[in-house]
Amino acid sequence: MRLLYLFSGLSCVAVGGVGVFVPGLPTTVFFIVAAWCFSRSSKRLENWVLNLPVIGGTVRDFRDGLGMPKKAKVLAISCIVVAVGISAGFLIPNLAVRLVVVAVGLIGVWYVGWRVPTREKVLAYRAANPDSIVTDSSEALR
DSSP: HHHHHHHHHHHHHHEEEEOOOOOTTTTTHHHHHHHHHHTTTTTTHHHHTTTOTTHHHHHHHHHTTTTTTTTHHHHHHHHHHHHHHHIIIIIIOHHHHHHHHHHHHOOOHHHHIIIBBHHHHHHHHHHHOOTOOOOOOOGOOO
C-alpha cells in the first residue's frame, strides 16, 4: 500500500506541476492530494510539499481548515466563468458537450463559492469563539 500511495502522490505532483502552466488545470488540489498520499508513504516528501514556496502554505491552510482567501475565491470563480464562457461560447460546436461544460462550470462555481470556507471568515470566527471546534462544513464560515 505504501508504494501505491507513493506512486499516487508522485503522479499528483506531476499533474499539479503541469497545472502551473496549463490554464484550466487545477494545481492546488493535486498538491493537497499529493501531501495526503505522502503522509501515508513518505514523510520526507510530505514535508517537501508542505514547505514548497508558493503552494505549501495553501496546502497547510487547507489542512488547518482555513479554506481560501476571499481574493483567491473571487479569482477562482472568475477563471471558471471565463474558461467555461470561452469554451462553451466559441470552442465547442456540439450542444450536448456545451451543456455538460456549462453544468460542470456551475458546479465548480457553487463549490468554490458556497462550500469552500473563506479564510477571513474562519479566522474571525475562531477569534470570536476560541473554544469552539470548527469543521469545514460549518455554515458560519462561508
